Amino acid sequence: MSDYLPWIQLIIAAAVILFTSKYLAKSADNIATKTGLGRSFIGVVLLATATSLPELGTGINAVSRLDAPDLAAGDVFGSNIFNLLIVVVLDSYWRNRSFLGSVYKSTWITATLSISLIILTLIALWNPGEYGFSIGNVGLLSYLLIIFFIISMFIIYKMDKNQMDHSPQTPDISTSTTLTKSFLVYLVSATLIIISSIFLSGAGEEIAHMMNWGESFVGTQLLALSTSLPELATSIAAVRLKAPELAITNLLGSNLFNTGIVLFVDDLFYTNGPIWDQLSNAHIFNGVIAIIMTLVIVTVILIQPKNKTFKFISLESIFLTSCYLIATIYTFQNP
Secondary structure, three states, X not given: OOOOHHHHHHHHHHHHHHHHHHHHHHHHHHHHHHHOOOHHHHHHHHHHHHHHHHHHHHXXXXXXXXXXXXXXXXXXXXHHHHHHHHHXXXXXXXXXXXXXXXXXXXXXXXXXXXHHHHHHHHHHHHOHHHHOOEEOOEEHHHHXXXXXXXXXXXXXXXXXXXXXXXXXXXXXXXOOOOHHHHHHHHHHHXXXXXXXXXXXXXXXXXHHHHHOOOHHHHHHHHHHHHHHHHHHHXXXXXXXXXXXXXXXXXXXXXXXXXXXXXXXXXXXXXXXXXXXXXXXXXXXXXXXXHHHHXXXXXXXXXXXXXOOOOXXXXXXXXXXXXXXXXXXXHHHHOO
């Protein structure tokens, strides 16, 4: 019976996340409308932060308790790739039109900021000794990551503010839900998702050990899939609310949070020197794949196609799926 417990734990945690995500997305959408901060900024700050905290908890556990920095980094890079794969699911949900062609053109800025952060990590992975300066146990490039993340938040806020100033005002139809109630629902939903995600990732780790899977594959595939389930569920809920900007900025914002905050905190909790000195170069491949996938998304957002290439799916979805499969095969063959 004990062999089945991790699977039961995983199923229950996933069910709670799927159920709660619609309330998280709806409350965030109400907050965006009532505060005037805009869906893009709220998608990055509120949704992305709440759905990315599982990666944060998993990373801290991996470096502090398990002394497994590659597991922590693998979860970040794997989650980034899986988050971008979620666009394929959203595209299939978005009937008759291209999903990425339906979001604001200005969303490309968030995607580009995400690419810039990943490039910083590739520099650190490529030649960590070249940037060996550290303050305490935290490497120089980790400080650059969090500084760039803060700057990115300011840029996204200004971008969204400018977008709203030049767009027709949409009436607030959610008069029955006050701002206070929306914040309360958000906090309760986010708390439930975070707690469930901790159980989810814990079950994922236990299942991986039972199945004797390699650490790199566990980090970039099983743990990444487990900790990215909140992004999947919340983005689908946002699409059902007809809020594509909230969905896409949740995914791109999660990648920003993973790269800028999670890796910094992982380095902070890793006590054996800068974490970059201990990471495998295998993560470079997954970082490059994430950049390629994000560039595809940027290109489609700028082109703004109205219709899908095929009846039920767009060409970009096929390309994104291919990139994910390539990354999966590479990770499995290079544990």
